[in-house]
Amino acid sequence: VVVVDELPVTPNGKIDRDALPTPDFEAQRAEYRPPREGVEAAVAAAFADALGISRVGADDNFFALGGNSLTATAVAARLHQSIETEVPVHWIFTESTPATLAHRIATCTAETNDAVGVMLPLRATGNREPLFCVHPAVGLAWCFSGLVQYVDSDRPIYGIQSPALTDSSVHFDSLDDLAARYVREIRSVQPHGPYHLLGYSVGGQIAHAMAARLRRDGADVATLAMMDSRLMTEVDAPMPSVARLVAEFAEVDSLDALEEDPTFDQVAELLRRKGGFFSTLTADHLGTLYRQYCKLVDDAVAHHPSNLDLSDLLYFSSVESREAERNGGPEGSIGAADWKDYIVGDIHEYKIPTTHEQMTSPPGLAVIGPILNRHLASVGLVTGAEFDEDNTGGNQGNSRRHELRQGFAKQDSAREGS
Known part of the structure; x- marks a missing residue:
């Protein structure tokens, strides 16, 4: 943001764009400290190359300089070539300066795949209450990584992922049962409220169930936000094949290279060749994700939400998916209005110009992120306030x-x- 005393205008009263000052992107940077030779310098060079800038210091934050999930993938590819080390893309979101990422590379091996843990620290630092982001039906929370650049840097962000990825024997009888497990997980990070919850797709139903359990336990839930989360009463369409599911959540365009019904090994190899976030998934991971996807959809259909005593619901709806329904697409719930019978308070709906599948894409999060951040800041001003039930x-x-x-x-x- 550049502050000017007044906007320059042309003789006919329009904004004179050529007279506007050039934005100073250097203003967001930390005081320059040269990177040390070796891995730190290689990381700084990879940041600069991906962002198209001339110099990056050891303490410069990749996302403060304009990085996003796509450019983070480019950084990982560049580092793979320059230092001949596999750098998982999610490391860049948790270690976003050359100094911290170089330290992570030096102290961890690429085989340490903590990207599938139940609690995924997208940003573990900060002195405010964390934002907990609940996975969609596919069971992974990597899609929330783009929020790091929009949510204030003093607020930690955690993704919540399917426990089955690290414990194949785990079983949950219902969506409420799964929500209870997730409540235990977030309380291991934040023992007391107020809590801030965000769910995408089926994750919104889980987040609502988590909020209901927390409220029954006497905890304060300051934020409940959903991204195109509908109440499902039935599933008319058949379950997608593993190839189609991977095409949706991993944005794979080369499905034609696969057989009609590929094995998990074949899909895992395709993801490895593609690189990026999903290249670390093994065939076992994919098999677990697919089975959990099918079960979670069934549990969501069978789920009956509790009545939740909560002040407000922040709801992001997909404009393009709603348009498809009105134009003869599959019928389903209308989204935000479905929740009015299960929320005490107001529903604040924001219509996002994208499809349901692309809600967490860079264009989707570019709209959602700032709105969510403003909401988190505003509820922080009145945290702990309760309505006067007697008045x-x-x-x-x-x-x-x-x-x-x-x-x-x-x-x-x-x-x-x-």
Whole structure:
């Protein structure tokens, strides 16, 4: 952002773009410290090459300089050539300066695949309450990595992933059962609230169930946000093949090179050749992801959300997917409005100009990220504030919330009785 005293205009009153000052991208950089020779210098050179800038210091943050998930992939490829070391792309999101990434490379091996752990630290540093991002049906939370550049740097960000990736024997009877496991996971990182939850697709249903459990335990949930999360009552379409599923979540365009029904080994090899985030997935990982995807979809259809005493829901809906439904595409739930019966408070819907599958793409997150960050900052100003349930004669919003709470209590009592 460049501050000017006034906007220059042409004689006819339009903005004179040629007279605008050139943005100073150097202003966001830390005080320059030359990178040390060796790996640190190689990382700095890879950052500079990917970002198209002349110089990167040892303490310069890759994302503050304009990096994103696509350019991070280019950095990993460049480092593979220059230092002949496999650098997982997700390392760049957690170690985003040449100094910290060089230290990670020197102290870890590429075989240390912590990218499939239940808690994925997209940014582990910061002194504010973390943002926890719940995976979509595919079970991986890598898609949230692009949020790092939009959420304030003093807020940690964790992705929550399927436990089956690290423990093939794990089993959950229901979506509520899975949500209970995830609540235990986030409390191992943050023992007390307020909590901030974001879910994508089916992850939104899981996040809602997590919020309900936290509230029943007396914890404060300051943020519940969903990215195109619909309530599913049935699944008309057949389950996708493993090839089609990989094409969707890994953005693989070369499916024609595979057989109609490829093996997990063949798909894993294709991902390895493609490089990037998903090149570290093994055939066993892919098999687990596919089985978990099918089970999670079934659990989501069978799931009945609890009534959640929460102030607001932040909802990001896909404009293009809604347009497809109106134009004869598959019928389904309409998204944000589905949740009005399960939330005490307001639903703030933001329409994102992309498809459901591309919500976490760079263009999608470029819209979602700043809105989410502003929301997190605003709720931080009133964290811990509760509505006065006895003051039903107050403003209309409190009165409405009191009525809904009473109605929810009656519904829950009737459900337990039946």
